[in-house]
Amino acid sequence: MFDYTVKTDQSVEAVVEKLKATLKDEAFGVLWDFDLSDTLKEKGEAIDGDYHILEVCNPKKAKKVITAHREGGYFLPCKLAVFTKDGATHVGMPKPTKLIELIEDESLQSIALDVETRLTRAIDNSI
Template sequence: MFHYTVTTDQTVDHTVQALSEVLQDEGFGVLWDFDVKDTLKGKGIDYNRNYRILEVCNPQAAKEALTLNHMVGYFLPCKVVIYEENGETQVGMPKPTVLMDMIGDESLNEFAADIEKRMASCMDKVSRNS
């Protein structure tokens, strides 16, 4: 599977806030919070699902990854989606291990696995605290 997703019973807004705090504790920051529903509404397009896309970055990890292989930049910053589905809030990300595998550079495997583990741990904390 190309993604890692967890479920919480908290609202999308609460989950975005909680995840932002947990990510910060792990050295990641939210660079951008794209509220799809509000953005489309502002353009006159009706989209009823609460859907947020966070762009997340750990500056030190980004430097390390880009030093290993500059092609990593195609996948930076990391994306996390938070949305409503069937009365629950889903929190998901594309797996860094899958993305880095597309580059075909085995020196990225350990690095990607570490980032994936750290980000998944943050997502797990948010889902357990629901």
């Protein structure tokens, strides 16, 4: 699987707020909390349910990636999605280890694994 996704019975808003705290514990900052569902509604393209996208960054890890391979910035910042589907709230992300494979530079794999471990833990601690 290219992603890590889990579901919970909590609301999207509750998970987003918990994620912000658990991400901080993992040395990630939230750069942007984008309410996609509201934006689409404003554009006349409403969707069922809530959908938030959080763009998050660990500056030290980001620097290591773009210093080693500038195109690694294509995958930055990391994105987490929190949305409703089939009556439940889902929270997930594309796995950094899968994304970084596209660059074909083994030196970046350990950085991606550390980022993935931290983000997975933040997600798990939010649900």
